[in-house]
Amino acid sequence: MDIAAANSTTFLLGNAPRGFSGTIQGLHVQAGGSSLSAIELESQLIEMGFVEGARVEILHEGAIRRDPIAVRVDNITIALRRREAMAVVVI
Amino acid sequence: MNAGSIHLALVGAPNSGKTSLFNALTGSRQKVANYPGVTVERKTGAFVTPTGRQISLVDLPGTYSLRGRSPDEEITRDVVLGKFPGEALPDLVLCVADSTNLRLTFRLVLELKRTGRPLMVVLNMFDIAQRRGVSVDLEALSAALGVPVVTSVAVRKGGTAELIRLTDEFAARTRAATADNTWKPLGIAELKALQREADRIIRDTVKMPTKPDSLTTRVDAVVLHPVAGLLILALILFVMFQAVFSWAQPVMEQLSSAFAALGQLVHDTLPSGLLQSFLQDGVISGVGSVIVFLPQIMIIFLFILLLEDFGYMARAAFLMDRIMGGAGLHGRAFIPLLSSFACAIPGIMATRVIDNRRDRLTTILIAPLMTCSARIPVYTLIISAFIPARDVWGWVNLQGLVMFGLYAAGIGSALGVSFVVKFFMWRDYQPAPFMLELPDYKLPRPRSIAIGVYTRAKMFLHRAGTTILSMMVLIWFLASFPQPPAGAEGPAINYSLAAMIGHGLEPLLAPLGFNWQIAVALIPGMAAREVAVAALGTVYAIEGGKEAADQIGQVLADKWSLATALSVLVWFIFAPQCASTLAVIRRETGSARWMIITFVYMFALAYVASLITYNIARALGAA
Numbered sequence: 116m117d118i119a120a121a122n123s124t125t126f127l128l129g130n131a132p133r134g135f136s137g138t139i140q141g142l143h144v145q146a147g148g149s150s151l152s153a154i155e156l157e158s159q160l161i162e163m164g165f166v167e168g169a170r171v172e173i174l175h176e177g178a179i180r181r182d183p184i185a186v187r188v189d190n191i192t193i194a195l196r197r198r199e200a201m202a203v204v205v206i
Numbered sequence: 207m208n209a210g211s212i213h214l215a216l217v218g219a220p221n222s223g224k225t226s227l228f229n230a231l232t233g234s235r236q237k238v239a240n241y242p243g244v245t246v247e248r249k250t251g252a253f254v255t256p257t258g259r260q261i262s263l264v265d266l267p268g269t270y271s272l273r274g275r276s277p278d279e280e281i282t283r284d285v286v287l288g289k290f291p292g293e294a295l296p297d298l299v300l301c302v303a304d305s306t307n308l309r310l311t312f313r314l315v316l317e318l319k320r321t322g323r324p325l326m327v328v329l330n331m332f333d334i335a336q337r338r339g340v341s342v343d344l345e346a347l348s349a350a351l352g353v354p355v356v357t358s359v360a361v362r363k364g365g366t367a368e369l370i371r372l373t374d375e376f377a378a379r380t381r382a383a384t385a386d387n388t389w390k391p392l393g394i395a396e397l398k399a400l401q402r403e404a405d406r407i408i409r410d411t412v413k414m415p416t417k418p419d420s421l422t423t424r425v426d427a428v429v430l431h432p433v434a435g436l437l438i439l440a441l442i443l444f445v446m447f448q449a450v451f452s453w454a455q456p457v458m459e460q461l462s463s464a465f466a467a468l469g470q471l472v473h474d475t476l477p478s479g480l481l482q483s484f485l486q487d488g489v490i491s492g493v494g495s496v497i498v499f500l501p502q503i504m505i506i507f508l509f510i511l512l513l514e515d516f517g518y519m520a521r522a523a524f525l526m527d528r529i530m531g532g533a534g535l536h537g538r539a540f541i542p543l544l545s546s547f548a549c550a551i552p553g554i555m556a557t558r559v560i561d562n563r564r565d566r567l568t569t570i571l572i573a574p575l576m577t578c579s580a581r582i583p584v585y586t587l588i589i590s591a592f593i594p595a596r597d598v599w600g601w602v603n604l605q606g607l608v609m610f611g612l613y614a615a616g617i618g619s620a621l622g623v624s625f626v627v628k629f630f631m632w633r634d635y636q637p638a639p640f641m642l643e644l645p646d647y648k649l650p651r652p653r654s655i656a657i658g659v660y661t662r663a664k665m666f667l668h669r670a671g672t673t674i675l676s677m678m679v680l681i682w683f684l685a686s687f688p689q690p691p692a693g694a695e696g697p698a699i700n701y702s703l704a705a706m707i708g709h710g711l712e713p714l715l716a717p718l719g720f721n722w723q724i725a726v727a728l729i730p731g732m733a734a735r736e737v738a739v740a741a742l743g744t745v746y747a748i749e750g751g752k753e754a755a756d757q758i759g760q761v762l763a764d765k766w767s768l769a770t771a772l773s774v775l776v777w778f779i780f781a782p783q784c785a786s787t788l789a790v791i792r793r794e795t796g797s798a799r800w801m802i803i804t805f806v807y808m809f810a811l812a813y814v815a816s817l818i819t820y821n822i823a824r825a826l827g828a829a
Contacts, residue, residue: 144293156639159275162271163270163396163641163643164309177524178435178436179532182528183640185524186439191309193642194640194642195642205229206502
């Protein structure tokens with residue numbers, strides 16, 4: 116599937132509320148969204164288990180602007196900021 | 207290297223239990239270069255197998271890949287690839303995996319295979335995994351990965367027997383032909399391919415429960431709650447500092463009277479004269495006044511190690527990320543900054559986990575403002591001499607409260623400095639990402655904690671026996687020579703070199719309410735802050751005789767005004783009184799520039815804050 120042309124049923128993990136549970140459709144890293152290069156950010160996300168098909172659930176969010184978020188990725192829990200979670204396309 | 211011995215390297219993801227495996231294998235036979243942050247510094251150790259083979263091993267910094275995105279991870283990569291200067295290429299790499307969380311480690315294993323180093327996979331914490339319903343077909347797994355796989359329970363006696371046996375067997379074989387190194391930094395596509403392969407292997411050989419650890423889920427519901435979580439964090443820190451102050455007290459009093467008795471023994475046995483004065487005033491009262499603080503230092507390290515082993519530190523970073531972000535700090539800076547409460551040196555070294563250079567520099571710059579354990583002796587001494595030990599609000603010890611206030615002042619100023627740095631120097635940059643695994647909670651293993659506290663206590667005593675002892679000898683010398691002329695009036699110290707130096711510095715420090723004795727004590731205090739206490743002890747002991755040595759607190763209460771005492775307390779919040787910290791900043795930042803910046807800004811803060819404190823206190827009548 117072409118992630119860039121994500122259709123209306125997919126959205127970005129960074130926009131999801133606490134309690135959201137879904138599946139990763141893919142990664143779509145936009146340049147400039149983070150201080151890391153797109154390749155570096157994508158590599159890090161993959162290393163932390165954000166790969167196509169992984170089950171994700173937002174377990175917790177921080178006190179200020181509901182950021183960062185704690186995400187269950189299959190069987191581990193990862194804390195990350197919403198800014199970086201914007202690179203994760205979920206359904 | 208002699209024929210029988212081999213060299214191992216431990217590699218693994220953060221939280222894989224690598225450090226407890228390392229502790230289980232080596233026991234107390236380990237060497238840490240300098241103070242360790244948690245697995246940040248180079249840790250080496252050794253053990254002997256049942257067949258008598260010598261094994262040396264190195265515990266490498268935790269990493270998810272060999273990409274080396276932080277200085278820390280670069281060390282791991284370079285050692286494994288044999289590119290690290292002065293570090294032996296490991297004969298065997300042990301890749302340690304948390305058995306409840308195999309995905310990320312298996313991808314690392316597949317990546318490590320490409321380096322051509324002989325490899326063995328250790329499924330650690332296997333007992334927890336089994337209890338949670340994980341079952342592994344070890345033979346199939348070993349075949350699929352193409353490397354030997356062994357299970358271990360680092361926390362149980364005998365839990366590493368199988369690992370040691372296999373290592374021994376490996377070493378006994380003729381050197382396994384090492385494959386060629388075909389490792390290259392992985393592109394996105396390769397990374398994904400490796401992860402798919404790792405997932406396929408797990409699907410084929412491992413049965414995983416689908417449910418997350420229910421205890422961790424329940425605890426996190428409270429601990430990571432936006433409001434309750436922050437309150438709990440504040441409570442933990444508060445209890446920690448109350449404990450440092452009150453639990454240690456009885457032991458400290460005993461140590462203190464033991465040293466006083468020892469000094470008295472020397473006084474009674476030896477004829478009075480220079481040797482008696484040297485041993486009693488220089489060595490025993492000087493070093494003794496520092497060793498007394500051993501219990502407090504052990505308690506603070508105990509707390510830090512416990513929080514780390516429970517898995518709470520990562521949660522604290524999660525809770526603090528946005529709050530610290532407001533001050534321009536990265537969430538990951540929380541762990542180095544918390545370590546700095548023990549000592550800024552491991553704290554600054556632990557900043558290697560921060561991959562962004564700007565975030566790392568800011569953290570290094572403010573780490574020395576965190577109240578390190580070397581300040582405890584200074585604070586304790588002055589607080590117990592000047593602040594009454596009564597309860598306020600019925601249950602809070604006033605002395606503990608002042609202590610808490612000093613810690614709070616350190617934290618507050620650190621956040622302020624960070625904010626200023628971010629605002630003026632790095633206004634236009636995107637914040638670096640924050641990505642951190644929150645491990646399942648685990649019960650810390652007493653033995654591992656004990657080894658950690660023991661290692662640090664040993665280092666502190668070693669320092670007391672070397673740096674501090676030599677400084678004390680120097681101070682005694684300065685305070686004793688030249689001897690007063692025959693028939694001179696007043697205490698002998700008034701004629702000494704120390705008095706001359708002190709009087710020379712007095713004009714600079716007098717506006718802060720510091721007398722010349724304080725000025726003298728501050729100079730050796732550059733070697734280590736706690737030496738200032740010992741130096742005051744020596745100066746006043748030589749001035750006032752043995753009663754003064756026994757009761758340094760009493761002497762201070764007589765000789766200083768409350769305004770001076772408060773001014774000295776405030777001075778120690780900020781002053782760059784630690785040559786080793788400055789040296790580490792130089793080493794870690796690779797330039798003298800950041801060291802000089804740190805020194806100048808801290809000195810300026812200390813001077814201004816003490817000046818203000820002294821004058822306000824006097825205006826309020828605390829003369």
